[in-house]
Amino acid sequence: MRENPRADHRSVIVHFACSTEEQVARIARLGAIVSANPYYTVGFADKYAKFGLGPPRADAMVRSASVLKRRIPLSFHSDLPMGPSAPLNFVWCAVNRITPSGRVAGPEQRIGVEDALRAVTIESAYSWRQENKLGSIAPGKIANFTVLEQDPLAVEPLKLKDIPIWGTVFEGRIFPVSVPKSAGGSAASPGRARQLADHGDPGHAHTGCPCEVARIVAAALMTNR
Known part of the structure; x- marks a missing residue:
């Protein structure tokens, strides 16, 4: 970097298991x-x-709080099959740091829910120079996002990984995980994507349903692309 300095080079330190404060x-x-x-x-x-x-070194693995304290952009990944490919699980791990024995490993390295959510959304997009297209909900961006059934900023931190997924929006199309029985339709098989056209009976107005919010947001984003 001294010989060939570059602005905004975004060299990425991947995995970031063991480190020292000096290295951070x-x-x-x-x-x-x-x-x-x-x-x-x-x-x-x-x-x-x-x-x-x-x-000491085991508990200090993944110094997320130290990284954020120094204003270093922080994103999360699964390293599948090393860990489960479940973004809400990443959030749960970073916020709680609870091991199978029930103890908190390195409590000083826990981070807040909002920072953890950023690490699986906009900061991940930033790490591969896609922040102008992906990573947040904004006019002009690709309408890809997940619809949760609960607010991760409102639930107890220990329940973050258990928040149900209502569905996803991909390039403006809505894919519920299943069709709610309350909507007048039969439940879809687990994990099977269903487009909005198949969501409930024709008389279902979707008012108050998560699909209504997803539809409105997706339509607004697609209009402004």
């Missing part, structure tokens, strides 16, 4: 960004505390 400071000085797997701490801190790393 160096990442900040270099203008690099971090794409971490928050599952490492939850899945492996107990084992690594006994074998290989020792308790």
Whole structure:
């Protein structure tokens, strides 16, 4: 970087399991960004505390709070099959850092729900230079987003990974995970996408239904593309 300086180079430190505070400071000085797997701490801190790393280093894996404190862009990834490919699970891991033994590994490295949500949305898009197209809901962006049945900012942190997924919107098309029986239709098989045209009977006005919100937002985004 000294010989060939570049502005906005976005060099990415991937996985980010073991690190020191000095290394985090160096990442900040270099203008690099971090794409971490928050599952490492939850899945492996107990084992690594006994074998290989020792308790202090094992509990300090994935220093999310330290990264954010130094204003380094932070995104999350699953490293599948190393960890489950479930964004809400990443959020749960980063916010709680609870291991299978029930203890909190490195409580000082826990981050807030909003920061964790950014790490699986806009910051992930930023890490591969797609923030002008993806990662947030805004006019002009591609209408891809997930519709949750509960507000992740309102539920208890321990329940974040259990928030039901109502469906998704992909390029402006709505795909419920299943058709609610209350809408007059029969439930779809689990995980099977159903377009809005199949959502309930023709008399269902969708008022107050999550699909209504998804439809309005998707239509607005597509209009402004």
